[in-house]
Amino acid sequence: MEKILDLISREVMEALEANGYDGKYGKVTLSNRPDLCEYQCNGALAAAKEYKCAPYMISDKVAESLKGNPMFASAESVKPGFLNLKLDPGFLAGYLQEMAEDTERLGCNPCEDPKTVMIDYGGPNVAKPLHVGHLRSAIIGESVKRLGKFMGHNMIGDVHLGDWGLQMGLIIVGLKEQKPELPYFDEGYQGEYPKEAPFTIGELEEIYPAASAKSKEDEAFKEAAMQATYELQHGRKGYQALLSHILNVSVSDLKRNYENLNVSFELWKGESDAQPYIPDMVQKMKEDGFAYMSDGALVVDVKEETDTKEVPPCMILKSDGASLYNTTDLATIVWRMEDYHPDEIIYVVDKRQELYFTQVFRCARKTGLVGPDTKLKFLGFGTMNGKDGKPFKTREGGVMRLEYLVSGINEEMYKKITDNHTVEEAEARETARTVALSAIKYGDLSNQASKDYIFDIDRFTSFEGNTGPYILYTVVRIKSILKKYQAKRALPEGAGILPARSASEKALMLEISKFNSMMESAYEEMAPHKVCAYIYDLANAFNHFYHETKIMAEPDEMQQAGYIKLLELTKRSLEACIDILGFDAPERM
Numbered sequence: 001m002e003k004i005l006d007l008i009s010r011e012v013m014e015a016l017e018a019n020g021y022d023g024k025y026g027k028v029t030l031s032n033r034p035d036l037c038e039y040q041c042n043g044a045l046a047a048a049k050e051y052k053c054a055p056y057m058i059s060d061k062v063a064e065s066l067k068g069n070p071m072f073a074s075a076e077s078v079k080p081g082f083l084n085l086k087l088d089p090g091f092l093a094g095y096l097q098e099m100a101e102d103t104e105r106l107g108c109n110p111c112e113d114p115k116t117v118m119i120d121y122g123g124p125n126v127a128k129p130l131h132v133g134h135l136r137s138a139i140i141g142e143s144v145k146r147l148g149k150f151m152g153h154n155m156i157g158d159v160h161l162g163d164w165g166l167q168m169g170l171i172i173v174g175l176k177e178q179k180p181e182l183p184y185f186d187e188g189y190q191g192e193y194p195k196e197a198p199f200t201i202g203e204l205e206e207i208y209p210a211a212s213a214k215s216k217e218d219e220a221f222k223e224a225a226m227q228a229t230y231e232l233q234h235g236r237k238g239y240q241a242l243l244s245h246i247l248n249v250s251v252s253d254l255k256r257n258y259e260n261l262n263v264s265f266e267l268w269k270g271e272s273d274a275q276p277y278i279p280d281m282v283q284k285m286k287e288d289g290f291a292y293m294s295d296g297a298l299v300v301d302v303k304e305e306t307d308t309k310e311v312p313p314c315m316i317l318k319s320d321g322a323s324l325y326n327t328t329d330l331a332t333i334v335w336r337m338e339d340y341h342p343d344e345i346i347y348v349v350d351k352r353q354e355l356y357f358t359q360v361f362r363c364a365r366k367t368g369l370v371g372p373d374t375k376l377k378f379l380g381f382g383t384m385n386g387k388d389g390k391p392f393k394t395r396e397g398g399v400m401r402l403e404y405l406v407s408g409i410n411e412e413m414y415k416k417i418t419d420n421h422t423v424e425e426a427e428a429r430e431t432a433r434t435v436a437l438s439a440i441k442y443g444d445l446s447n448q449a450s451k452d453y454i455f456d457i458d459r460f461t462s463f464e465g466n467t468g469p470y471i472l473y474t475v476v477r478i479k480s481i482l483k484k485y486q487a488k489r490a491l492p493e494g495a496g497i498l499p500a501r502s503a504s505e506k507a508l509m510l511e512i513s514k515f516n517s518m519m520e521s522a523y524e525e526m527a528p529h530k531v532c533a534y535i536y537d538l539a540n541a542f543n544h545f546y547h548e549t550k551i552m553a554e555p556d557e558m559q560q561a562g563y564i565k566l567l568e569l570t571k572r573s574l575e576a577c578i579d580i581l582g583f584d585a586p587e588r589m
């Protein structure tokens with residue numbers, strides 16, 4: 001469906017043209033004075049300069065031409081030259097009826113030119129538990145991916161595991177200290193390696209931090225870890241067998257964690273998958289004259305004349321020939337281009353890595369890893385802080401494990417739900433889980449991604465205010481009215497959305513009608529917070545309407561059915577949005 005703003009703008013343009021003015025001045029916007037009108041056009045102010053007359057002379061004529069136009073209840077010219085518009089309730093009801101008839105997309109056209117978009121998010125590190133730092137990437141990335149899918153793009157999410165580098169060597173030597181008898185450490189071993197991993201996820205998560213701490217004090221231990229990393233990267237069989245155990249154990253744990261967050265990935269590739277592409281890539285960068293030795297390291301210059309801050313060269317190989325985080329990211333671009341030919345690659349990463357990605361992107365462009373038709377986009381997010389304004393920590397000051405954070409909020413929600421009324425244990429647990437997820441995700445996504453925000457459990461879990469639970473509460477309220485209605489009667493033949501009879505009903509309808517334009521701009525700007533803002537306004541408008549309107553007691557059968565249709569559409573709009581945000585609503589709460 002055409003966006004309502006475009007429909008209105010067209011009428012105003014035609015009215016301008018009918019009076020001999022250029023239609024380009026007819027752009028209509030949402031009113032910034034909702035007390036006066038719903039939409040407005042300020043074009044006459046600009047047009048007056050071209051036509052050398054007072055602005056109101058133009059807006060007067062346009063208002064006159066719009067009189068009797070079935071789209072408007074009123075079109076008023078206000079000095080100095082504003083055009084204030086109110087929609088005709090019948091027109092608005094017709095628009096919503098058409099939305100309602102679009103069972104899949106609620107009147108939001110899919111994009112005309114679908115793109116293949118790879119989205120790199122999550123970014124967990126193998127053998128290290130997920131911590132809150134990974135939460136934002138997962139939540140924001142998943143939502144942007146769902147937004148893109150809704151708009152009709154081919155979105156491919158890749159978790160981009162941190163599964164390469166010194167951490168692997170540390171685990172290997174850490175394990176060797178504990179269980180030196182394992183065959184993986186015996187270089188002469190010829191047999192098959194055991195299928196069963198020699199550790200559980202719990203053990204693995206202890207080995208790594210212990211080894212990491214030890215390497216900071218014990219130089220010989222660190223040397224050994226570096227040596228093990230080198231040998232792993234150069235094909236030592238026992239170590240590669242260990243690597244696949246580490247990956248299996250870690251990945252199944254990660255999958256379970258992400259599932260709890262309603263987050264899933266199309267690809268489970270990691271940094272290690274990029275390794276085979278490194279030698280050729282480096283070779284070519286050298287041959288083409290881009291990469292050169294500087295202080296023993298291989299680098300590519302990426303600074304540009306217009307830089308206001310220094311952008312250091314992109315380091316390709318360390319002096320000992322080892323690859324780096326950069327090298328892996330560049331080589332990852334190589335296979336992404338070869339296998340998927342993406343039109344765009346989006347990286348959802350902590351904004352503190354922005355300079356790093358500037359280097360990587362410039363290097364990839366300069367050396368021809370990506371052509372001019374592929375966009376590289378950095379979607380950097382801010383820090384999740386505690387109430388003290390510092391990065392979120394456990395009470396003891398340690399790094400908070402994501403699992404504990406989530407289960408803590410589940411518990412909080414469970415208490416609230418069981419305090420309110422008696423519910424069966426299993427249902428209360430399930431509902432708590434659903435509502436807790438909305439609290440976490442909405443709390444995050446309602447902020448502009450690039451900003452830091454304060455993770456305030458009390459506020460996020462509240463059923464009132466701009467929160468996930470409030471949105472779910474509204475959906476549940478609508479569901480319960482619909483159930484009550486269905487229990488009493490079936491919708492009569494010919495039921496449909498009717499023109500608003502009250503201001504609160506019209507306000508609700510105006511909010512709903514913004515769905516398609518909101519979705520479009522939310523994706524264009526990669527801004528899930530716009531989806532949150534839409535549903536918050538929509539939920540408020542609905543609750544206001546609900547308090548002022550007797551729905552179940554409405555005597556006119558058709559009028560009542562019209563309300564029910566409007567409620568259904570409100571519910572569907574809310575549900576489509578929360579699905580994009582990555583959570584859903586329970587039946588009751």
Ligand code: ARG
Pocket residue numbers: 120122123124125160161162329347349
């Ligand atoms: N594993 C990294 C970290 O924990 C994030 C990876 C981000 N993605 C990327 N392509 N570099 O910081």
